Amino acid sequence: MTNFSLDPLSLLAGLVVGLLAACAFLLPALARLRAAKGSQRDEFVSLASETLRQTQDDFLKLAAEKIAAAQNTSAQDLNLRQQAIENLVTPIATSLKDMQLKVESLNRTGHGLEVQLKSFTEDQRHLREQTQHLVQALRNPTARGKWGEMQLQRAFELVGFIEGVHYTAQTAFKQDGQNLRPDFIVTLPNGINIIIDVKTPLDPYWEHLDQGQPEQSDVTRGQFRDKMRKHMKDLSSKEYWRGLNAPEFVVMFLPSESLYAFAVGSDSALLEEASRQNIVLASPSTVMGLLRVIMYGWQQQKIADEAKSIAGLGAELYKRIATFGEHLARLGNGLGSAVDHYNKAIGSFEQNVLPSLRRFKDLQIPTSGKDLPDTKYIDTQTRSIAAPEMISNDEDSARIIQTVKK
Numbered sequence: 001m002t003n004f005s006l007d008p009l010s011l012l013a014g015l016v017v018g019l020l021a022a023c024a025f026l027l028p029a030l031a032r033l034r035a036a037k038g039s040q041r042d043e044f045v046s047l048a049s050e051t052l053r054q055t056q057d058d059f060l061k062l063a064a065e066k067i068a069a070a071q072n073t074s075a076q077d078l079n080l081r082q083q084a085i086e087n088l089v090t091p092i093a094t095s096l097k098d099m100q101l102k103v104e105s106l107n108r109t110g111h112g113l114e115v116q117l118k119s120f121t122e123d124q125r126h127l128r129e130q131t132q133h134l135v136q137a138l139r140n141p142t143a144r145g146k147w148g149e150m151q152l153q154r155a156f157e158l159v160g161f162i163e164g165v166h167y168t169a170q171t172a173f174k175q176d177g178q179n180l181r182p183d184f185i186v187t188l189p190n191g192i193n194i195i196i197d198v199k200t201p202l203d204p205y206w207e208h209l210d211q212g213q214p215e216q217s218d219v220t221r222g223q224f225r226d227k228m229r230k231h232m233k234d235l236s237s238k239e240y241w242r243g244l245n246a247p248e249f250v251v252m253f254l255p256s257e258s259l260y261a262f263a264v265g266s267d268s269a270l271l272e273e274a275s276r277q278n279i280v281l282a283s284p285s286t287v288m289g290l291l292r293v294i295m296y297g298w299q300q301q302k303i304a305d306e307a308k309s310i311a312g313l314g315a316e317l318y319k320r321i322a323t324f325g326e327h328l329a330r331l332g333n334g335l336g337s338a339v340d341h342y343n344k345a346i347g348s349f350e351q352n353v354l355p356s357l358r359r360f361k362d363l364q365i366p367t368s369g370k371d372l373p374d375t376k377y378i379d380t381q382t383r384s385i386a387a388p389e390m391i392s393n394d395e396d397s398a399r400i401i402q403t404v405k406k
Contacts, residue, residue, distance in 0.1 A: 148198035149183055151255035155284065159291040161186075166298065175243035182240050182250075186294060189301035193246040194294070196287070197235055198253045201227045201263075225267045236277035249278045251290070257283050339378050346376070 149169070161167050165187075172181045184196040201224060232252060241248050252274070254260045260283035264270055274281050282290065 148200040148253065148255040151284065152184060152196065152198055152253055152287070155288050155291060159288070159295050161291065161295065166294070173243050175239075180238055180240060180243065185244065186291070188294060189297050191245060193244045194251060195240040195244065195246055196251040196253055198255060199231045199235075200255060201231065221266045224262070225270070228263050228267065228270060229273065232274055232277050232279045236279055249280050251280045251282050251287065253282050253287055255284065257285065342378060
């Protein structure tokens with residue numbers, strides 16, 4: 001067996017030769033591989049570029065569509081949001097506007113209320129002053145009397161009385177050598193008079209209202225009672241009814257309900273005492289009832305007078321219609337006589353005139369182309385008035401007029 005050994009140099013040389021051989025073999029293959037890879041790379045790059053270009057176009061198109069859709073959706077959403085915002089804001093704006101108007105109105109109202117309050121304060125002050133003046137004026141007996149008379153005249157106006165027809169004021173007359181002047185005389189439809197005299201005992205009444213202690217109130221109540229009885233006694237002593245056509249009593253008018261109530265409440269026997277002295281106490285409400293009853297009597301009297309006038313007119317109308325019926329009957333008789341004379345004339349015309357005229361035609365005498373007229377009798381007769389009421393009779397008319405007047 002032969003011993004074989006390699007030295008390092010040989011080994012290295014062999015390795016180099018082997019590497020060279022391998023390189024010689026591999027380089028062409030590597031070159032071909034590189035050429036193939038370059039071609040594939042170019043094809044890949046071209047394909048990738050084309051794919052990228054198409055993908056980019058599709059992406060851009062899709063992106064444009066998406067953006068357009070998004071913009072459309074955003075626009076619709078924006079419109080909806082704007083509409084929602086408007087729906088939300090409009091009531092608020094309206095409320096704010098209404099609130100502004102109300103605030104302005106409140107400002108004006110407040111200003112007007114302030115003016116009214118000032119005016120009310122002035123009116124209160126003026127009313128207080130006028131009240132004080134009125135109280136001072138009513139402390140004068142003459143002024144109190146005028147005030148009471150004005151209250152009664154106001155009642156006359158409300159009922160519908162006319163001065164000089166239904167009542168007279170301050171009518172003076174003499175009785176037993178004494179001059180008397182009642183405040184008012186109310187006349188009834190039958191000529192009877194009712195005398196009304198106004199009394200206003202306000203001084204003790206006001207003193208009673210001003211008193212706060214029961215003892216002082218009892219004193220003023222007694223003073224008022226005495227003054228009322230004195231008024232009734234003086235009024236009864238005048239006996240107005242003797243000089244006037246009036247019933248035997250006088251109406252004593254107290255121009256205040258509170259005054260009347262205080263008078264009756266202060267003296268339980270006041271009404272009985274008034275009746276004994278032929279005095280009728282009356283408040284505004286009771287005198288209003290009396291005046292309405294009197295006015296009703298006047299209205300009934302007016303109705304009766306109008307009924308008499310209507311009755312007279314009816315009787316006169318009846319008489320005139322009867323006279324008209326007489327004339328109508330005469331006209332009918334005249335028409336009947338005219339018809340009778342007409343028929344006689346037609347008979348004479350046909351018997352005596354027409355035969356001679358027809359002979360003209362038989363003799364062929366020219367007649368201007370006209371034919372003889374046809375004559376006819378009138379068979380209609382006028383109708384006579386048979387009703388006795390339509391025949392004028394002075395005695396009957398006078399009797400009917402008297403009956404209607406009754």
